[in-house]
Amino acid sequence: MPDWVSLCVVIILLISLVTVAGYILYSGLLTDIIVLTGSPPVKKITFAYKFKEGPYKNCRQLFKESHSIGPKLSCIGVFYDDPKKVPGPQCRYAVGSILSEGKNQADEELLKSYETSGFNVFSFPEVTHVVATSFPHRTHLSVLLGVRRVYPRLEHYIKERRLCAHPFLQIYRDGQIQFMAPLARQGDFYVPEVRQVERRLSEQEELHSDSEVSDSNSEYSSGSGVLLSDSRGTSLAASSVHSVPIQDQGDRNNRGRSSTGTSFKDLDWEQTGGQQAEREEPLHGDSNQKSLEAPTQEWWGAVGGEE
Template identity: 65%
Template sequence: MSEWTYLCVAVSLFVTILLLAGYLLYSGLLSDIVISTGSPPIKKVTFVYKFKEGSYKKCAELLKEANSIGPALSCIGIFYDDPKKVPGPQCRCAAGSIVSEGEDKADMELLKRYETSGFKVFSFPEVTHVVTTSFPHRTIFSILLGVKRVYPRLECYIKDRKLCAHPFLEIYSDRLIHFMAPLARQGDFYVPEVRLAERRLSEQEELDSDSEISGADSNSEYSSGTEILLSDSRETSLAASSARSESVRDRGDANPRGGTSKERSLTEMSWEGNDQEPEQLNKDSSQVSRDPVPHLLGVVGGEE
């Protein structure tokens, strides 16, 4: 190759790198991330959603489907488990579009279109205190950058202040991605499918416990090797169920995408009417966070 050819290749490579760097910077690569505790970025909300158990990457499909029906609406994702601690197939999320906020009324025709496509309707109240931040929403890559950059900061912020914040929400507007986790009335942010999953998990643990007891009695005269197998089987079952419980508890002092999250009963986890001042919330949550309830990392993210 001639020197001229080498020069052209070098210039092309330099321009490509320059354009890529500019694209990343525009997408939010170096944008400031300011996390605070205070009023939420959204008011009382009614939204349509589909529930999904599995890798949070699949949540992008639900957001894309929701956006195709109502492109002018803000999309929303709610993440109930920390993907760092809960196996991908067991992570739970709800994703869709916000159809009304505050006292606004939903477009009934649009609402019917969503319901025809299999979306369900759910509402949650406006809370007084949340952990929140925002990130630029300028390109598709902004979503990936936001998830990678925001959740580690949220994790540190929540852990350092011993807060109990869950689940994690991501609201996608035209120019910003809002990340938030409520510090009160968390139970109101759990869609019915999550409550049902919790009930099934509790019932399964009771069945496993009964089986262990009856199995131990019926095999009391068997060899010690059999007893060991029974014991190991029980521990395996507990490990599977506690993995999600720890993720939910830890979520209160960790991350999300997002997002930490769950598992004490939803009754305990709902702090309805907790409109204390931030100082008092921090004081109370420092006690709760020793055994925090669910917490999301979040979105579409949070997963490697």
């Protein structure tokens, strides 16, 4: 092979490597991540959404569908479970577009378009305190990098301060991915479908409990002639604890499904209550260099530790 051919190959390889490296850097690889506690990046919002259960990586299709209806609207994803602790098919999320914020009114034509396409409409309140950060949203890769880099930082920040922050919201607008989790009124951020899932699981647990107690009563009564009414009552009472609706559970661990917590990588949220969250000092920063101190448009990437 002539020397000039080899030289051209080497030059092409070098250009390719530089291009790839530049793309990754531009996507946010070295972006400084600063976690804050303070006012939310959004006010009260009304949004159109679809609720799904399943692996978070499937949410990209909903983002595409929502964006195709309202391409000028900000997209939002709400993620209720930790995929490292909850099986993929049981993870719950809502994805859609923000129709209005604050006192603004939603566009009626857009609202009808979303409803015609099977989207539901719900509102989130404006809260006084959230845990939040942002990441540049410049390329498809920005979403993956943001998820992989941001959630571990959020986890560390929340666990260090023993906060209760859930669920996790991702808002895509103005070239940024805004990550936030409310520190108060968390129940108001659960769409109605989540409560329906909770009720369904509660009923299944109660039926399972009743079945076990029935089998136990049958076994013992056939041998001793004694009906175990007290044991049955105790079992039912214990199972009924799990049927408390989400809004009444406060900052508890959402019936063992890990729907509250710090991040989607390896969450283990501390249960300290909304009152403690409200007492958290506002606007404390957390950078890569000082992670222990007090305190961005592509959107269909992986979410929380998922590819």
